[in-house]
Amino acid sequence: MWPDDRVVRFVNENFLPARVHVKDDAEAFRRFGEKYNAHWTPTILELDPNGDEQWRIEGFLPLEDFLGQLMLGRAHIDFKQAKWVEAEKRFREIVEKLPNSDAAAEALYWAGVSKYKASHDSTALKETAKAFTTRYKDSSWAKKASIWA
């Protein structure tokens, strides 16, 4: 997954990347594993600039699902910093570029929430619920959005 150009570009553009290896960095692996409660590999954490965990990916994923999770986590970092416009853009990018990934339905949901948070216009939520009537209908995110219809 790491050698993929899309993944490499996304990581280099959006993060300061660091790695602790279970054998080659054993002491750091133990120390940061305790700090972040990470005791299995692969575990990938997305930390905000204050070093607080905002997203976690555990276990192997196929490429598109992995990239989708990376993008989802980065979007949630913006969301938790109340950067609603930036977050919506990032969530919608997942739906557009990785529509078949596991992350897409969740991204569609949070794109609607981000738009609402930016505008306080409930139309954003209604539009999201409507979108779920044609896409990702069987997902748990469609159920969560159904209350907005």
Next chain:
Amino acid sequence: MEINFRHDVDNVLEEARKQNKPVLLDFSAAPM
């Protein structure tokens, strides 16, 4: 094209604060 993972995590966390940039921290067992 590759990711230049750093292993000085404490320094990375400090730089992240200064640059206001998120960190991707990979706990790995992959061959290096």
